[in-house]
Amino acid sequence: MTDTPKLTPLYDLHVELGGKMVDFAGWDMPVQYPMGIMGEHKQCREKAALFDVSHMGQVILRGDNVGTKLESLCPQAFATLKAGKARYGFFTNEDGGILDDLIVSNAGDHYFVVVNAALRHQDIPHMRANLDDVEVTEIFDRALVAVQGPKAEDVVGELCPVARELKFMETTLADIGGVECRISRLGYTGEDGYEISIPEADAIRLSKLFLAHDDCEPAGLGARDSLRLEAGLCLYGNDIDPSTSPIEASLAWAIQKRRKEEGGFPGAARIQKELAEGAAKKLVGIKPEGRAPARRDVEIQSAEGNTIGTITSGSFGPTIGGPVAMGYVSAGHGTPGEKVNLIIRGKAQPAEIVVLPFVTQNYKR
């Protein structure tokens, strides 16, 4: 990155809170605060943590039948997504690979879409080029703040009572501290919580209101990564990319029945074939038996010593208290309980295939 890093509306707050700033997809973001990744991770699992996710792309889609038109780009049932509901999805390519993953919300008179920071420049032209008669507006003047954890409802509910009424994957407009915000009950940590789209001028003020709660502390991208990994959630660029299909990525759950049967999305031929016959490889959870973390690109071998795959995400899981990883193994492997070896710095380290997620997801359904 030679360009000057971009700053989110919360940048001054990160500096004030002692955030350790790093470049992430061209944005100057806090990887951690003085509490540290382990403490911030546990804070989110046990109480509540506030994350700045303003680097992600917020997009408004306006027009007739936007949901139906989105179905031409994604294998999700967006045409039938009810107002006030949000749904996880992904753009696929003609080869059935994943171009990006996203959250689509039906906001009533428009659709609200959140895409990955690194792919804003790709996704927005992609939608403009392919969604006929849909006005695609990228939002630059709003922050996106995630409040996550078992106490998130208390933290947000004190300032915004309607937040308590939302269920998992529901979204609404609501007044918080005198400003209208879009609040959605979802996240990327495996915990209950919210993502809140806030006008940039009010972002620091409202974040400080959340942080004033005894149970809420700021958390950085480091904890966000270890939390999502323990929760078994894919990271675009690590676990999914244009070569991996959603079936390989164990994301068949995110393709609704009608779309599986009818197809009509890019790459449907491959995806429907893999649904029927199985994929060449699949994403699984991997628990190293020792203490050494197995990181991205570590080779996975069968008990017999044959190469069967590669780790795509791996770290230390603070809640698990040991290393955790995800990776792809070839067809015929990947049964929970299967013993494998991970080749870490030239040495074979024993590990076991496990069911994802590593921690129970704690959503308010």
Next chain:
Amino acid sequence: MATYYSEDHEWITVEGDTATLGITQHAADQLGEVVFVEQREAGDAFEKGGEIGVIESVKAASEIYAPLNGEVIAANEALADNPGALNESPEGDAWIYKIKISDASQLDDLMDLDGYKALIG
């Protein structure tokens, strides 16, 4: 007994031809919370600049480089069960190796405390 510092943020406290080696508090602070330490075994010889172990934090793995030629006499086994000690007392209980120094003249390439403080600002 004298303590020297390397540009790779290690300290070594020398007693005759043996020494204790660890990482500085500054290095530990930069690494973040340590979750795993991979150490060499007693008897392993090493050369200046060679990798003599790996320290893993939640986020990343970082190599330890030998500040001079020598041989491992003992690795601090307490770090296997409690790698987090490297954040608490990297310049005390959480030493990494006892080593035998092969070439004492290489100590001249290392810094004293004032020099190291100047390096880390």
